[in-house]
Amino acid sequence: MTRAELVQLIKDRKSYLCVGLDTDPEKIPAHLQGEEDPMFSFNKAIIDATKDLCVSYKINTAFYESQGWKGWQTMEKTVSYIGKEHFLIADAKRGDIGNTSSQYAKAFFEQLPFDSITVAPYMGHDSVKPFLAYPGKWAIVLGLTSNSGAADFELQPMGASERHAVGDAGRQIGAEKLYERVLRTVSSWGKTDNLMFVAGATQSDEFLHIRQIIPDHFLLVPGVGAQGGSLEEISRKAMNAETGILVNVSRGIIYASAGKDFDTAARKEALAYQQEMATYLRG
Amino acid sequence: MTRAELVQLIKDRKSYLCVGLDTDPEKIPAHLQGEEDPMFSFNKAIIDATKDLCVSYKINTAFYESQGWKGWQTMEKTVSYIGKEHFLIADAKRGDIGNTSSQYAKAFFEQLPFDSITVAPYMGHDSVKPFLAYPGKWAIVLGLTSNSGAADFELQPMGASERHAVGDAGRQIGAEKLYERVLRTVSSWGKTDNLMFVAGATQSDEFLHIRQIIPDHFLLVPGVGAQGGSLEEISRKAMNAETGILVNVSRGIIYASAGKDFDTAARKEALAYQQEMATYLRG
Numbered sequence: 001m002t003r004a005e006l007v008q009l010i011k012d013r014k015s016y017l018c019v020g021l022d023t024d025p026e027k028i029p030a031h032l033q034g035e036e037d038p039m040f041s042f043n044k045a046i047i048d049a050t051k052d053l054c055v056s057y058k059i060n061t062a063f064y065e066s067q068g069w070k071g072w073q074t075m076e077k078t079v080s081y082i083g084k085e086h087f088l089i090a091d092a093k094r095g096d097i098g099n100t101s102s103q104y105a106k107a108f109f110e111q112l113p114f115d116s117i118t119v120a121p122y123m124g125h126d127s128v129k130p131f132l133a134y135p136g137k138w139a140i141v142l143g144l145t146s147n148s149g150a151a152d153f154e155l156q157p158m159g160a161s162e163r164h165a166v167g168d169a170g171r172q173i174g175a176e177k178l179y180e181r182v183l184r185t186v187s188s189w190g191k192t193d194n195l196m197f198v199a200g201a202t203q204s205d206e207f208l209h210i211r212q213i214i215p216d217h218f219l220l221v222p223g224v225g226a227q228g229g230s231l232e233e234i235s236r237k238a239m240n241a242e243t244g245i246l247v248n249v250s251r252g253i254i255y256a257s258a259g260k261d262f263d264t265a266a267r268k269e270a271l272a273y274q275q276e277m278a279t280y281l282r283g
Numbered sequence: 284m285t286r287a288e289l290v291q292l293i294k295d296r297k298s299y300l301c302v303g304l305d306t307d308p309e310k311i312p313a314h315l316q317g318e319e320d321p322m323f324s325f326n327k328a329i330i331d332a333t334k335d336l337c338v339s340y341k342i343n344t345a346f347y348e349s350q351g352w353k354g355w356q357t358m359e360k361t362v363s364y365i366g367k368e369h370f371l372i373a374d375a376k377r378g379d380i381g382n383t384s385s386q387y388a389k390a391f392f393e394q395l396p397f398d399s400i401t402v403a404p405y406m407g408h409d410s411v412k413p414f415l416a417y418p419g420k421w422a423i424v425l426g427l428t429s430n431s432g433a434a435d436f437e438l439q440p441m442g443a444s445e446r447h448a449v450g451d452a453g454r455q456i457g458a459e460k461l462y463e464r465v466l467r468t469v470s471s472w473g474k475t476d477n478l479m480f481v482a483g484a485t486q487s488d489e490f491l492h493i494r495q496i497i498p499d500h501f502l503l504v505p506g507v508g509a510q511g512g513s514l515e516e517i518s519r520k521a522m523n524a525e526t527g528i529l530v531n532v533s534r535g536i537i538y539a540s541a542g543k544d545f546d547t548a549a550r551k552e553a554l555a556y557q558q559e560m561a562t563y564l565r566g
Contacts, residue, residue, distance in 0.1 A: 022383070062379060062386035068394045069359060072352040093379050095403065096345060097430040100305070103345035111351045120378065120403040122425055124432020142405055147380040149407020152468060157442030159458040175442040178461065185435060 001087050001115045002136055003193040006218070007242045009055040009087070014278040016243050017270060018056035018089065018220070020250025021046065021078065022063050027255055029262050039067070042262075043078045046254050049267040053274040056087040056246050058220075059114075079112055087246070088114045089140065089220065095120040101130040109137045116140050118198060118220070121182045125189055132190045139195055141186050143210065144179040146200025146223030154179040179206075183213045192216045199238065201229020201247070207237035219245045225252025231273065235280040243281065249273060284370050284398045285419055286476040289501070290525045292338040292370070297561040299526050300553060301339035301372065301503070303533025304329065304361065305346050310538055312545050322350070325545075326361045329537050332550040336557040339370040339529050341503075342397075362395055370529070371398045372423065372503070378403040384413040392420045399423050401481060401503070404465045408472055415473045422478055424469050426493065427462040429483025429506030437462040462489075466496045475499045482521065484512020484530070490520035502528045507556075508535025514556065518563040526564065532556060 010016050021043055028042045035041040047057070059078065064071035079088060094104040094117060101119075108114045109131075116138035119128055131139035144154050157175035176184070183197060199210050201223035210219070219238055223229035224247055231247060238245050249269075257265030293299050304326055311325045318324040330340070342361065347354035362371060377387040377400060384402075391397045392414075399421035402411055414422035427437050440458035459467070466480060482493050484506035493502070502521055506512035507530055514530060521528050532552070540548030 024386075060379075060383055060386075062377070062383045062390065065355075065390035066386045066394055068390075069352045069355040072348075072355045076352060091379075093403070093406075094345070094376065096343075096374075096376050097428070097432075100343055100345045103307075103343075103349045107345065107348035107351075111349055120376070120405050122403050122405045122436060123376075123428050123430060124435030124437070126430050126432040128432075145380070145406050147406060147409050149380075149409040149411075152407030153405060153461070153465065154407070156464070158461075159440030159442055178436070178441075181439070182436065 003218075003242075006055070006087050009085075010243050010281070013052065013055055013274070014281055015053055015055055015274040016246050016277055016281075017054040017273050018058050018087075018246045018248040019046065019050050019054045019253055019270060020058045020060060020091070020222070020248045021254065022060040022250040023254065024063055025067065027258070029258055029260060031260050037074055037077070039064075039071070039074045040077050043074075044081055045263040046266050047082055049263040050253065050270040051086065053267070053270040054086065056089060057082050058089040058091045058248050058250070060250070061090060061092040076112060079114065087116065090114040090117040093118050093120050093142070095123055095127040097123070098126040098130060101127050105130045105134065109134045116196065118142065121186055128186060129189055132194050137194065139190065140220050141182070141195065141197050143183050143197040143199050144203045144206055145198060146202045146227050146229065150179075150200065150203065180209065180213055183210065187214050187217065192218070196220055198222065200227070201231070201234045202227055204230065204233045204237060207234060211238060211240070215240060217244070220248060221245050222248045225249045231276055232280075235277070239280065247273075247277070286501075286525075289338070289370050292368075293526050293564070296335065296338055296557070297564055298336055298338055298557040299529055299560055299564075300337040300556050301341050301370075301529045301531040302329065302333050302337045302536055302553060303341040303343060303374070303505070303531045304537065305343040305533040306537065307346055308350065310541070312541055312543060314543050320357055320360070322347075322354070322357045323360050326357075327364055328546040329549050330365055332546040333536065333553040334369065336550070336553040337369065339372060340365050341372040341374045341531050341533070343533070344373060344375040359395060362397065371396065373397040373400040376401050376403050376425070378406055378410040380406070381409040381413060384410050388413045388417065392417045399479065401425065404469055411469060411472055415477050420477065422473065423503050424465070424478065424480050426466050426480035426482050427486045427489055428481060429485045429510050429512065433462075433483065433486065463492065463496055466493065470497050470500065475501070479503055481505065483510070484514070484517045485510055487513065487516045487520060490517060494521060494523070498523060500527070503531060504528050505531045508532045514559055515563075518560070522563065530556070530560070
């Protein structure tokens with residue numbers, strides 16, 4: 001999916017919601033447990049209930065891999081069921097030496113029809129670039145993640161030899177943090193139509209700095225909902241002229257109810273997010 | 284597999300060789316292409332030809348994922364065929380927020396019987412710790428990788444506020460590099476019997492510093508062979524009292540011949556590595 005197509009979807013649906021299919025077999029309602037493929041039955045119902053309210057679905061590959069090859073098959077069926085009217089994200093956090101990243105790109109862009117894959121930047125340029133070689137496909141590189149572990153490395157200051165004054169009046173001029181270095185460096189490897197970054201909603205203090213470094217890139221923003229981030233705050237701080245954000249909610253939507261009404265409960269939550277998003281899109 | 288069991292295997296086989304099963308369907312010899320599962324047939328022959336010469340097999344998950352669910356099935360069959368007499372590494376470079384890393388741990392330690400998995404450190408403690416919660420299982424965290432992209436972030440100096448004098452006479456006291464920070468920080472999260480680090484053989488200039496930070500941990504060393512690292516040099520610089528290194532060779536062994544003799548050619552290469560290793564183990 002091209003950037004223009006994604007921007008159009010956001011306009012058409014008045015939504016920048018991404019629904020995260022972190023489907024945990026242990027959390028699937030009891031009445032589906034007898035189905036041939038309970039994870040797929042669950043996903044189908046969630047997709048049917050939310051597809052007009054969101055522009056993207058994010059498959060968290062870990063939850064499928066933990067079921068072995070049958071889980072991988074469920075992922076394939078789910079992606080096929082979603083179809084072409086949503087921006088498909090493989091939340092896989094891959095990244096390896098060049099010949100291996102090329103195989104991951106093949107797995108998620110050729111064997112599976114994902115539009116994008118999340119990529120870890122630690123190993124540098126040759127681990128990221130193979131994902132940028134497919135027209136209409138995207139690498140979504142980890143910038144500043146939503147978890148507490150972000151403080152261990154991502155938020156640590158880098159060395160003086162590469163000091164980079166960010167020039168924000170509200171912030172002391174000083175050492176660039178690792179995540180800022182990642183945004184600045186990785187953004188030079190691709191373009192705004194094949195590269196996005198992950199920026200966690202729980203890190204809202206950093207969003208203005210993020211937008212100084214990468215004003216035009218799309219951000220994939222997890223951390224709203226179960227992790228505590230504010231949709232209002234990150235929308236205000238991170239949106240750009242072409243919206244520029246996809247906000248993911250996983251648990252807050254797909255596990256809104258543990259009962260037979262899980263799909264209608266999921267729709268209710270997704271609708272609340274979409275309606276709130278519509279108010280920010282008006283501005 | 285416990286550390287004591289791994290150390291015993293190394294003594295018994297006079298080898299610290301890990302054979303990397305980066306099995307590329309396009310490189311499988313023609314005479315196997317008609318088999319029901321050519322990747323598995325290839326792997327079986329490689330395993331049969333090398334199992335007495337190595338102590339470990341490393342499955343590069345990317346090559347299996349690129350074949351979809353059938354590839355995942357091939358991975359399962361391969362791991363099962365290897366059995367319990369080798370240290371099994373899932374070279375998967377995983378790492379995500381806590382609840383997701385737990386699912387990856389379930390995938391590779393419960394659903395599949397791997398002894399270890401390679402883990403990317405970028406997201407910090409909660410992305411790594413779920414892999415340390417299984418007795419007898421290991422996280423192998425990326426320290427300094429073998430690829431050219433290591434220069435982009437891993438080798439960059441960290442900030443002054445956390446300067447850490449490494450105290451090596453042969454090295455200027457100064458800013459700690461990102462990979463050194465990773466080794467120092469991550470090593471505090473686990474023990475030498477559930478945590479290893481990746482250190483690329485192409486980075487031999489850094490091995491003495493690595494051993495100053497983590498003298499006792501096992502290192503998984505890729506980059507010998509196709510990537511150009513020297514077995515002699517990294518063995519001299521990185522071995523410790525319990526050997527402390529596993530040296531991986533993938534392409535240099537499994538693609539030693541593209542013909543019908545691929546398995547005997549692989550054995551010849553593996554034997555040369557094992558015999559060279561035996562001379563370093565004598566010391």
